[in-house]
Amino acid sequence: MKEYRFNLEPVLNHRRLVEETLQKDLAILKISLIDENERLITYEESRVKLLEELHQIQKEGTTTSDILLYLPFIEQVSKDIERQKKKVVEFEKKVEQNLKDLLEATKNKKALQKLKEKSFKTYNQKLIKNEQDFLNEVAVSQFNRGIRPQE
Numbered sequence: 001m002k003e004y005r006f007n008l009e010p011v012l013n014h015r016r017l018v019e020e021t022l023q024k025d026l027a028i029l030k031i032s033l034i035d036e037n038e039r040l041i042t043y044e045e046s047r048v049k050l051l052e053e054l055h056q057i058q059k060e061g062t063t064t065s066d067i068l069l070y071l072p073f074i075e076q077v078s079k080d081i082e083r084q085k086k087k088v089v090e091f092e093k094k095v096e097q098n099l100k101d102l103l104e105a106t107k108n109k110k111a112l113q114k115l116k117e118k119s120f121k122t123y124n125q126k127l128i129k130n131e132q133d134f135l136n137e138v139a140v141s142q143f144n145r146g147i148r149p150q151e
Contacts, residue, residue: 004123006116015109022102029098033091040084047077 006012054070 004120006119008112008115012109012112012116015105015112019102019105019109022098022105026095026098026102029091029095033088033095036084036088036091040081040088043077043081043084047074047081050074050077 050070050073054067054074057066057070
């Protein structure tokens with residue numbers, strides 16, 4: 001009998017590659033999500049700082065024109081925050097989808113690995129049976145020729 005060969009090995013290798021690629025993609029997406037969240041925090045901190053400065057100059061009795069200088073900056077930072085929140089949600093969705101894809105790829109790979117294990121087990125059982133059949137045939141042949149097995 002020839003050496004064991006799993007006929008779906010190329011498919012299994014492809015599924016391993018897909019799983020590894022998705023794992024790498026997930027890691028990159030998670031890092032990007034962390035970066036986007038940090039950027040959002042920075043914008044929010046900037047807005048808080050601007051509002052505190054505005055509040056401080058209002059206490060000091062500054063002119064309206066000085067106060068009006070802050071409003072465009074606060075408005076721009078608020079827009080940046082909204083835009084950044086959308087980016088964060090976008091990355092969260094990408095991470096979630098990638099995780100689903102990774103789980104599916106892992107499940108597909110494991111199913112094929114189980115099929116390979118089952119196929120290998122069947123191959124080994126067939127090998128053992130063939131070997132046993134051969135030994136039985138030799139024993140019967142020896143018996144028929146009058147050769148007694150040594151005890």
